[in-house]
Each structure stands twice: as C-alpha cells, then as structure tokens.
Amino acid sequence: xxxxxxxxxxxxxxxxxxxxxxxxxxxxxxxxxxxxxxxxxxxxxxxxxxxxxxxxxxxxxxxxxxxxxxxxxxxxxxxxxxxxxxxxxxxxxxxxxxxxxxxxxxxxxxxxxxxxxxxxxxxxxxxxxxxxxxxxxxxxxxxxxxxxxxxxxxxxxxxxxxxxxxxxxxxxxxxxxxxxxxxxxxxxxxxxxxxxxxxxxxxxxxxxxxxxxxxxxxxxxxxxxxxxxxxxxxxxxxxxxxxxxxxxxxxxxxxxxxxxxxxxxxxxxxxxxxxxxxxxxxxxxxxxxxxxxxxxxxxxxxxxxxxxxxxxxxxxxxxxxxxxxxxxxx
Amino acid sequence: xxxxxxxxxxxxxxxxxxxxxxxxxxxxxxxxxxxxxxxxxxxxxxxxxxxxxxxxxxxxxxxxxxxxxxxxxxxxxxxxxxxxxxxxxxxxxxxxxxxxxxxxxxxxxxxxxxxxxxxxxxxxxxxxxxxxxxxxxxxxxxxxxxxxxxxxxxxxxxxxxxxxxxxxxxxxxxxxxxxxxxxxxxxxxxxxxxxxxxxxxxxxxxxxxxxxxxxxxxxxxxxxxxxxxxxxxxxxxxxxxxxxxxxxxxxxxxxxxxxxxxxxxxxxxxxxxxxxxxxxxxxxxxxxxxxxxxxxxxxxxxxxxxxxxxxxxxxxxxxxxxxxxxxxxxxxxxxxxxxxxxxxxxxxxxxxxxxxxxxxxxxxxxxxxxxxxxxxxxxxxxxxxxxxxxxxxxxxxxxxxxxxxxxxxxxxxxxxxxxxxxxxxxxxxxxxxxxxxxxxxxxxxxxxxxxxxxxxxxxxxxxxxxxxxxxxxxxxxxxxxxxxxxxxxxxxxxxxxxxxxxxxxxxxxxxxxxxxxxxxxxxxxxxx
Numbered sequence: 021x022x023x024x025x026x027x028x029x030x031x032x033x034x035x036x037x038x039x040x041x042x043x044x045x046x047x048x049x050x051x052x053x054x055x056x057x058x059x060x061x062x063x064x065x066x067x068x069x070x071x072x073x074x075x076x077x078x079x080x081x082x083x084x085x086x087x088x089x090x091x092x093x094x095x096x097x098x099x100x101x102x103x104x105x106x107x108x109x110x111x112x113x114x115x116x117x118x119x120x121x122x123x124x125x126x127x128x129x130x131x132x133x134x135x136x137x138x139x140x141x142x143x144x145x146x147x148x149x150x151x152x153x154x155x156x157x158x159x160x161x162x163x164x165x166x167x168x169x170x171x172x173x174x175x176x177x178x179x180x181x182x183x184x185x186x187x188x189x190x191x192x193x194x195x196x197x198x199x200x201x202x203x204x205x206x207x208x209x210x211x212x213x214x215x216x217x218x219x220x221x222x223x224x225x226x227x228x229x230x231x232x233x234x235x236x237x238x239x240x241x242x243x244x245x246x247x248x249x250x251x252x253x254x255x256x257x258x259x260x261x262x263x264x265x266x267x268x269x270x271x272x273x274x275x276x277x278x279x280x281x282x283x284x285x286x287x288x289x290x291x292x293x294x295x296x297x298x299x300x301x302x303x304x305x306x307x308x309x310x311x312x313x314x315x316x317x318x319x320x321x322x323x324x325x326x327x328x329x330x331x332x333x334x335x336x337x338x339x340x341x342x343x344x345x346x347x348x349x350x
Numbered sequence: 351x352x353x354x355x356x357x358x359x360x361x362x363x364x365x366x367x368x369x370x371x372x373x374x375x376x377x378x379x380x381x382x383x384x385x386x387x388x389x390x391x392x393x394x395x396x397x398x399x400x401x402x403x404x405x406x407x408x409x410x411x412x413x414x415x416x417x418x419x420x421x422x423x424x425x426x427x428x429x430x431x432x433x434x435x436x437x438x439x440x441x442x443x444x445x446x447x448x449x450x451x452x453x454x455x456x457x458x459x460x461x462x463x464x465x466x467x468x469x470x471x472x473x474x475x476x477x478x479x480x481x482x483x484x485x486x487x488x489x490x491x492x493x494x495x496x497x498x499x500x501x502x503x504x505x506x507x508x509x510x511x512x513x514x515x516x517x518x519x520x521x522x523x524x525x526x527x528x529x530x531x532x533x534x535x536x537x538x539x540x541x542x543x544x545x546x547x548x549x550x551x552x553x554x555x556x557x558x559x560x561x562x563x564x565x566x567x568x569x570x571x572x573x574x575x576x577x578x579x580x581x582x583x584x585x586x587x588x589x590x591x592x593x594x595x596x597x598x599x600x601x602x603x604x605x606x607x608x609x610x611x612x613x614x615x616x617x618x619x620x621x622x623x624x625x626x627x628x629x630x631x632x633x634x635x636x637x638x639x640x641x642x643x644x645x646x647x648x649x650x651x652x653x654x655x656x657x658x659x660x661x662x663x664x665x666x667x668x669x670x671x672x673x674x675x676x677x678x679x680x681x682x683x684x685x686x687x688x689x690x691x692x693x694x695x696x697x698x699x700x701x702x703x704x705x706x707x708x709x710x711x712x713x714x715x716x717x718x719x720x721x722x723x724x725x726x727x728x729x730x731x732x733x734x735x736x737x738x739x740x741x742x743x744x745x746x747x748x749x750x751x752x753x754x755x756x757x758x759x760x761x762x763x764x765x766x767x768x769x770x771x772x773x774x775x776x777x778x779x780x781x782x783x784x785x786x787x788x789x790x791x792x793x794x795x796x797x798x799x800x801x802x803x804x805x806x807x808x809x810x811x812x813x814x815x816x817x818x819x820x821x822x823x824x825x826x827x828x829x830x831x832x833x834x835x836x837x838x839x840x841x842x843x844x845x846x847x848x849x850x851x852x853x854x855x856x857x858x859x860x861x862x863x864x865x866x867x868x869x870x871x872x873x874x875x876x877x878x
Contacts, residue, residue: 026869028791028824031817033590033597073449087626091452098453098625106618112611120604127382129582129594131710132485183540183550190545191528191535205641223641237545240521240640273641278525278660278679279546280518281643295645296522297661298744298754311755313660313678315667343525344667345535348674 033124041118051118058111065103072096191347192340194226194241196321201227202244202270202331210330211246213266221285222246223273226333241341243273243281244321246331247303249290255304263322263334270321270333271307272341275299277314279343292318316344383605384585384598388479391472393609396575397616398465399567405458406560412448414440415510415556417549426633434512434637437552441511441632457624462504464620466652469497477697477727479714481584483707487698489577492570494695499563499570501652506559508630508650512552515630517638518647520551522660529679547640586714587825589818593713646744655734658741659686662761690730704856706832718787719826721780722860725773732772736765777862784864787823790815791867792875824866831861 040047072093082092133139155162201210202224216222224244228234251267263269271292275282280296285303291310292301299314301307307318319341322334340348366372383389416436422429424439425446444451473493476482482490505523509516524546528538543550582596591597599605623629635644649657659682666677693700701723702708717724739746740761747754794812802808815823834854 028820028867028869028872029817030592030821030825031589034818078446078449090626093449094452095625097450098456098621101453102618102622102625104618105614105621109611109614109616109618112607112614116604116607116611120607122599122604124597125380125382125600126590126595126597127380127582129596129712132581133710180540184543184548185539187535187539190539225641236547236638236640240546243641278522279640280521280647281641283643284645295643295647295744296518297657298758299665309665312758313663313665313682315665315676315678343528344674344676344679345528345538346531346533346673346675347535349672350669350674 033126036123039118039122042122048119051114055111055115055119058107058114062104062107062111065100065105065107068100069097069104070100072100187345187347191342191345194337194341195228195238196226196242196244196333196336198333198335199326200333201326202246202323202333203227205239205243212329213268213325213331216246216248216268218248218250218267219287220248223283224270224331240279241274244270245273245282245285245292246270246323247285247290247292249304253290253304256306260306260320263320265323265325265331268323268331269303270323271301271303271318272321272337273318274342275314276309276316276318276341277312277343282318379600379602381579381582381601382596382598383601384583384591384596386586388475389583390612391468391475393612394616395465395468395472396571397613398461398468398620399571400613401461401617401620402458402465403564405454405461406564408454409444409451409458410560412440412444412451413437413510413556415553417512417547417552429633429636432637435552437510437512438632438637441513445633453621453624456627456629457620459508459629460623460627461620462507463629463650463652464616466500466504466650469493469500470652473497474727474731478717478724479584479586480711480720480723481714482698483711484698484702485581485710486577486584487702489574489581490698491695492574492577494691496567496570496574498691499566503559503563503567504650505653506555506563510552510556510559511630511632512638513632514635514638514642514644515632515647517547517640518643519649519653521546521640522657526679526683529676529683531673531675531680547638582712584712584714587716587822589821591713593711596712646748648742648745651738654741655737656683656687656741658737658739658743658761659683661743662737662740662758662765664762690733694730701860704832704853704860705829706857707829713825715826718780718783719863720860721777721784721862724780725776728776729769729773733765733769736761736768740765781862781864784866788864788867791820791823792871820867824868826866828863828866829861832857 041051042048072095076093076096078091078093080092081089082095084090084095087095134142150156203210203226205223205225208225208227210227211222211224222245224246225234225239226242226244246268247270248266248268251264253267254261254264254269256264271282273281273283275294275296277294277297277299280294282292282294282299282301284293284295285291286293290303292303292307293299294301294312294314297313299312300310301314301318302310306320309315309317319337319339321337323331324334326332339350362372362375365375414436418436419433420436420439422432422434422439422442424430424442426442429442441455444455446452476490476493505519509520509523524538524542527541528534530537538546541551541554542548543554583598585591585596585598588597599608636642648654660679663678663682666681668675668677715723717727740758743754743757743761746752747757794814797811797813799811800808801811832854834850834857
C-alpha cells in the first residue's frame with residue numbers, strides 16, 4: 021500500500037469496566053449464592069435419576085403435553101441425568117463469569133519462522149544428513165529399498181484375501197430354475213393364478229424344501245414381485261408377452277439401480293417406484309425406466325403354471341438381477 | 351491463604367519436583383484464549399466426541415455384533431417370535447430390558463448428529479473467517495479428515511443395529527462398492543464375506559466402528575488440539591488486537607471453568623434430547639431382510655446430500671466390451687464427492703497461490719472483506735443444500751403435497767444453476783456491505799433525528815461512530831492483485847503463460863474490493 025494515505029488509527033484495548041460483583045461485596049455474595057443454587061440443582065438431578073432408576077417401573081407411562089404418552093422410567097432417568105450435568109456446567113460458567121477475574125490479558129505472539137541463522141543451520145544439518153546417508157550416490161541401495169518397500173505393502177493385501185470368496189458367477193445367477201414354484205413371502209404357500217385379482221400385487225420367493233433355511237443372501241437375489249393386470253393393458257413384444265400368464269407379470273424386486281426392494285406399486289398408473297432413489301418402472305412396458313437414476317429395467321421372470329395350476333418359473337432369469345457390476349455384459 | 355490456595359500450591363510444587371516442568375506449566379496455565387461464541391463450535395464437536403466415547407462404551411456391554419439368526423423373545427410384543435439377527439435382537443434388548451439403555455442409545459445417536467453438525471459449522475466458521483491461512487493449513491487438512499471420518503463413522507454406527515432402514519443403507523453402500531470398475535464385485539465379496547448381505551459385515555464394521563476409527567479420531571483430534579495450542583488461537587479483529595498478540599482470558603482458572611462447564615452443558619443438553627426426543631426407533635422398522643423396505647428411507651442428515659446426488663443422477667450406464675460402467679452411481683457416489691472434498695482440503699493452498707500471500711495470519715477476516723472466498727463458500731453450501739433437499743425429496747413431496755418428479759427436476763437444474771447464482775449474489779452483497787462500512791466511517795451513524803435548516807431544508811443528523819468501531823471497520827488489509835507480467839524483464843515470454851494468466855485472473859477476482867475509508871478521507875470531509 022502507498023505510504024501517503026494515512027489509515028485510521030487503532031485506539032487500543034478499551035478500558036476495563038468493573039462488574040458489580042467486583043466492587044460491591046453484596047453483589048459478590050449474591051453471585052456466590054446463585055452459583056451454589058445451580059450446583060444444588062445438579063445434585064437434585066442426580067437424586068431424580070436414582071429415584072427413577074429404582075422406583076419407577078420400566079413399563080410406567082405418563083402423559084405429557086407435546087410429548088404425548090411417554091415412558092416415565094426413561095423420561096425421568098434422562099431428565100435427572102440432563103439436570104445433573106447441565107447445572108454443573110451452568111454453575112461453573114456463572115462462577116467464572118461473575119466471580120473470576122474478567123480483565124482481558126494480552127500475550128505476544130512470535131512468528132513461527134526461526135531466526136535466519138537457526139534456519140540455515142537446520143537446512144545445513146538436513147542436507148548433511150541426506151548426504152551422509154548417500155542415497156543419491158548409492159543407487160543400488162536406493163533401488164533395492166524402493167523395491168522392498170513397494171513389495172512389503174502387498175503382504176497385508178494378500179493376508180486380507182480370505183475376507184471372502186471370489187464372486188465367480190454368484191452375482192449372475194439366482195435360485196430360479198425352470199419349473200420352480202413361486203411361493204408367498206411370508207408364508208411360503210404356492211400360488212394359483214386365481215389367487216391374484218386384477219390390480220393385486222404379491223411378493224414371492226422360489227419354493228425351497230421343507231425345513232430348509234432360506235438365506236438372506238438368497239432373498240437378496242430371488243425376491244420377485246407378481247402383479248396382475250388385464251392382459252390388454254400390456255404393451256409388450258411377443259416374447260415378453262409369452263413370459264406373462266393370464267395378465268400376471270413377474271419382475272425381480274431387487275432394484276436394478278442400487279439393490280433396494282422396489283416395493284411401491286401405484287395401481288392407477290401401473291408404475292413401480294423404488295423408495296430409495298425414486299427410480300420408476302412402467303409395469304405395462306416390461307418395467308421400462310421412466311424416471312429416476314436407474315439405467316435398466318427390472319429383469320422380468322418368465323412364468324407359467326404347472327399341471328396342478330400353480331405358478332412356476334418357465335426358465336431362470338435371462339439376465340443378472342440387482343445393481344450393476346463390472347462383469348455384467350449389458 | 352485459604353485451604354484451596356495452599357492445596358494448589360502444594361500440587362504445583364509436587365509436580366515440579368518430579369518433572370521440573372515449572373516454567374512450562376506456568377506459561378501454559380497463563381496461556382490466553384480469545385473469547386468468542388464461534389470459538390465454542392469446535393469445543394462442541396470435541397465434547398460430543400467424549401460423550402460418544404462414554405455412551406458408546408456403555409452400549410458395547412450389551413450389544414452383540416453378530417448376524418447369527420435368533421428368535422426374538424423379549425418384552426416388545428409386536429416382534430415376539432420373529433427371526434432376526436443377534437445384532438438387532440440385542441439392540442432391542444438395550445432399548446427395552448436394560449434400564450437406561452434406550453436413554454444411552456438416544457444420547458449416543460443425538461451426540462453423533464451434534465458431533466457432525468458442530469464439525470460442519472466449525473468448518474464454516476474457520477473457512478469464512480480465513481482461519482485456515484498460514485500457518486494453520488495442516489490443521490485445516492486434519493479437520494477435513496475428521497469430517498470425512500465422521501461421515502463414515504456415523505454411517506457405520508447407525509448401520510450396526512441391522513434394522514430394515516439401516517440394512518437398506520448398507521445395501522446402497524454395497525452397490526457403490528460393486529459399481530467400481532474392474533475390482534468392484536471382488537471388493538464387495540471381500541467386504542461382505544460373500545454375496546450380500548452374508549453374515550460377516552456387521553461384526554467387521556463393529557470393529558471398525560469401535561476400535562479403528564475411534565483410534566484414528568483420538569490421534570487426529572490430539573494433533574488438531576496440540577496445533578491449536580502451540581500455534582495459539584486466532585482472534586477476531588478489534589481495538590488492541592493485532593496479528594502479533596492474543597487478547598483474552600488465561601487458561602487457569604477462567605478458561606478451565608468456562609470450557610469445563612461448557613462440557614457439562616453440552617452433555618446435559620444431549621442427555622435432555624435423549625430423554626425427550628425419540629431418535630431411530632429401530633423397533634418400528636423391524637429386522638433387515640433384502641426383500642423388504644419401508645417407504646421414506648432416509649439416511650442421517652450428514653449422508654443426505656450424498657443420497658440426494660445419487661437420486662438426481664441421470665440414468666447413465668456404459669456397456670462396452672461386455673463390461674458395465676455405472677456412471678449413475680460412480681459420478682454422484684464417488685467422483686463428485688471426491689472432487690468436493692479434495693478441493694476443500696486443498697483450498698488453503700489454492701488461495702495462497704491465487705493471492706501470492708505467504709505471510710502468517712492470526713487475525714481473522716470479516717467475511718465481507720474477502721468477497722471471493724465468502725462467495726465461493728456460499729456457492730459450495732448452496733450445492734450441498736440442493737443435494738440435501740433432493741435427498742429428502744420423498745419426504746418433502748409428501749409433506750408439502752408436491753410431485754416428486756418436479757422436485758427432482760428442480761434439483762437437477764438447481765444444482766447447476768443455483769451455486770453460480772449464489773456466488774454472484776454473495777460477492778455483490780459483500781461489496782455492498784463494504785460500501786456500507788465505508789459510508790458508516792465517513793458519514794457516521796444515522797440517528798433518525800430530522801432537523802430543519804434555517805432555509806427550510808430537512809436533514810437527518812448523523813453522529814460519528816466511536817473510534818473503536820471506526821477501527822474495526824477499517825483495520826483490514828486491502829492488497830492489490832498479483833502483478834504477473836506475461837514477459838519477463840528482458841521481454842521474453844515466461845514459461846507457463848496459460849497458468850500465469852489463470853493465476854492473474856483469479857488473483858484479480860480475489861482482490862476486488864471497495865476502498866476502505868482512511869484518515870485522509872475523513873479529513874477531507876471535515877474540510878467541507
């Protein structure tokens with residue numbers, strides 16, 4: 021900045037103004053009493069907590085405006101604890117503000133940069149150290165050290181290999197096979213076409229043997245949504261139409277975007293909506309994406325009925341279900 | 351001499367005879383801390399962390415981090431007899447069987463929200479006042495690291511109960527991992543010990559949540575505080591406050607009482623929230639199963655912006671050579687956040703490169719006096735806010751009876767249009783405020799008193815402002831932009847001209863200001 025312009029000057033720290041408690045012993049005594057009351061309120065809070073813990077039953081409910089019906093045990097436990105902590109803080113701060121010195125103190129700062137001489141010394145030392153190690157000259161050491169340091173980082177990675185199996189084709193296949201019956205979830209009951217009225221939705225899984233435990237990782241790929249429309253409402257090509265049965269169409273329930281369960285069905289518009297990121301799929305057009313971030317339709321499961329009239333899968337899913345991954349081919 | 355004085359003296363003597371630290375301790379007990387409410391924000395973050403450690407330890411005594419399936423047989427009737435993971439069942443037990451367990455769970459969750467909020471507001475304070483400048487650049491980077499870890503730690507924490515809501519969150523995290531090119535499905539299978547959800551993930555993130563990350567937090571927070579201590583706190587400008595001093599209260603006893611008391615207040619308020627405000631009632635969501643979901647699935651607020659970005663992403667995927675690249679996941683889930691956080695971490699260096707300022711700064715800026723920086727900050731916040739709003743688009747649509755598609759389109763357009771708009775408006779506002787400051791110094795304060803002049807004209811009486819106020823409004827530096835010549839002294843073009851040009855332009859934009867009032871200006875006015 022130019023020196024000719026005179027800046028407005030710093031008037032310096034304003035004069036200290038005494039508080040009442042500094043000059044009036046009565047005010048000081050009053051402040052002391054206030055601090056004591058705050059600390060006593062904290063003690064009262066702890067007593068409330070003890071009382072609530074031992075004497076209020078865990079299933080006692082109490083009505084409070086705004087809060088509504090509230091568990092009294094939990095409420096008074098919490099309020100007691102809150103008071104016991106809060107008022108210690110209030111007391112300490114009131115004490116500091118009214119009775120401890122409130123005159124501002126000034127200390128000086130010093131630039132962090134050391135004296136030039138010291139800096140030169142340090143730099144010389146650092147250089148001398150680097151020279152003494154001689155890495156620059158001894159390239160054999162430098163290179164072999166670089167190699168070993170580079171390699172040593174691999175061992176923890178190797179050791180973590182057994183965290184899990186390789187994906188193989190796990191991501192590409194589900195439990196659905198040609199002829200697998202669709203069963204209700206929950207309930208595991210086989211479904212006839214007549215069980216589903218027009219406009220109805222059912223959540224289904226592939227049938228498994230009696231007493232076999234269904235793994236969550238299977239549900240994560242196998243969950244299928246059945247929706248029944250009037251057949252004339254479909255707008256499908258011949259192949260996809262042949263995958264439906266009497267207006268019943270089946271889609272993977274696992275979102276093709278990030279794998280959430282696509283559970284919201286709008287009967288009026290015949291749209292499926294994923295509650296996670298609002299990808300919207302048109303049921304009449306083979307779950308084509310009509311809105312939101314998903315780039316692919318929900319995979320459709322080809323269905324038909326078996327000799328007993330129960331809904332079965334005609335064939336496995338023709339593409340991997342769920343979110344995308346690198347090895348997916350479309 | 352009172353008893354307490356005697357004890358204090360004895361303790362000091364005892365410690366010194368065993369450590370020889372008298373000089374060091376005296377200096378540090380007399381260490382001065384400047385007072386300002388905005389300096390409490392970092393303290394709130396620190397105290398919330400302590401609360402998280404205490405309440406979290408309590409929860410570990412009963413929480414069973416296992417995805418082994420059990421049949422629930424506790425006192426919460428609606429879920430009786432249901433199959434669920436031991437993690438979910440033990441969280442129910444903490445909520446319903448352990449006295450004070452629900453309170454501790456709610457304190458823990460509230461403390462996590464407050465922790466993250468305090469970090470974010472503290473970061474805003476540091477940014478807008480320029481406290482990150484030399485010599486505090488590294489503390490800024492540590493702070494950005496703490497923020498990032500906090501987001502991860504919070505996410506892992508609310509994922510542990512294995513309820514339907516948090517399981518859905520893990521599902522989304524898995525999809526992000528799975529979307530990584532080349533290694534995605536491998537990493538996902540390693541992380542989950544097989545196909546999602548498997549039985550390995552909860553126990554693993556439990557170790558990360560209670561051991562690894564808290565350890566990292568402790569280390570980083572220690573360095574963060576030691577640097578604050580060693581470099582001394584910055585202070586706001588004002589009469590008597592310079593770049594070379596610290597004006598405030600000594601650590602002992604005033605600051606100890608105030609800061610110590612403030613810890614109890616933060617803890618008390620958190621406990622109060624835990625007592626009266628229900629948070630994450632996992633028993634309402636039910637146990638996690640991949641085939642189900644609840645409408646209105648929302649992450650905690652500090653993840654909301656990320657979810658909002660994912661929601662608004664266009665449906666883009668590339669299929670090439672039989673491989674899939676999911677831009678709709680990679681861009682909002684990794685690339686944009688990566689750019690944002692890297693840019694944030696590097697900002698101190700970027701600003702110093704733009705201004706060419708390599709000096710130490712201990713006196714804070716008033717945000718209006720750094721219009722470019724303030725505008726950039728508001729621009730980033732606007733971006734985050736639009737993303738966050740879109741993260742709650744379903745809730746907003748239901749609450750205000752709006753179309754979710756319209757909100758999504760508002761966000762998609764808004765995230766591109768609104769941040770630059772916010773930049774321009776903020777910069778203009780800052781300059782207007784500078785102009786108002788200048789007027790205030792030169793013409794004084796409007797008193798609201800109208801006086802009729804002898805010739806009938808009405809004028810409003812202005813009163814000069816106090817010298818303290820005048821100093822506050824004019825103490826800041828106004829530096830000219832960097833002069834970067836295209837050619838050097840011999841008329842030879844410098845290397846890296848393009849970089850130089852960019853730097854010169856940025857520097858010029860950064861130096862825009864309304865000339866502050868000077869004593870000369872004042873004298874000139876008096877002459878009239």
